Amino acid sequence: MVRFVKSGYGFVAVRSGDRWETSATQSVGFIDEVMAWDDMWLAGRYFELATALDPIKQPAERDKRLVEKSVVCFRLADEHWAAIAYQGSYTGFKQRVWYTTLTTAACKRAKLASCYGQWAEIMPKATDIQVVTSWKPLLPREVADTMGRHANTQLGRRPGRRNPWTPPF
Numbered sequence: 001m002v003r004f005v006k007s008g009y010g011f012v013a014v015r016s017g018d019r020w021e022t023s024a025t026q027s028v029g030f031i032d033e034v035m036a037w038d039d040m041w042l043a044g045r046y047f048e049l050a051t052a053l054d055p056i057k058q059p060a061e062r063d064k065r066l067v068e069k070s071v072v073c074f075r076l077a078d079e080h081w082a083a084i085a086y087q088g089s090y091t092g093f094k095q096r097v098w099y100t101t102l103t104t105a106a107c108k109r110a111k112l113a114s115c116y117g118q119w120a121e122i123m124p125k126a127t128d129i130q131v132v133t134s135w136k137p138l139l140p141r142e143v144a145d146t147m148g149r150h151a152n153t154q155l156g157r158r159p160g161r162r163n164p165w166t167p168p169f
Helices: 037-043 104-109 140-147 149-155
Strands: 002-006 009-016 019-022 034-036 045-055 071-076 079-086 097-100 127-137
Touching (some): 009 079, 019 037, 034 037, 045 071
Antiparallel strands (some): 002 009, 002 045, 009 019, 019 034, 045 127, 071 079, 071 127, 079 097
16 A cells, blocks of 8 residues: 655555556546556655554544544455545544545445545445554655566656655655
């Protein structure tokens, strides 16, 4: 699972075979619901790899780690997913919006009205809910090492792109 930034917005993505399912709400623009790693790497900035997970405390609204831009992973319909939180102008846990990595098709299979919304709308059927407690910056050389030979070719397409690797999370 990785998190990254595009145009000031935080995204999370979960690997599914050779594709990545992202927290984008639709497949328009630079970040699509499902992307190849090379395309996602070129479109995003400040990539981080999740390195530690911890079960959430119940009830969830009392878990102080579930704040804006926090990331949770969970199981739904026998598949692994993730979600990133946004507070926006709302206050309090119940108003916070969670954007999931569920695709439109997965939302239909799970019988969810939407792939994003308040915790009470998204998580009632979820199991094994855990919050990410640690992240590691994913640097270009590490991407090449962990993502394979395709990343090497794409890294060459980033010359001159300034990226201080200090995520704004």
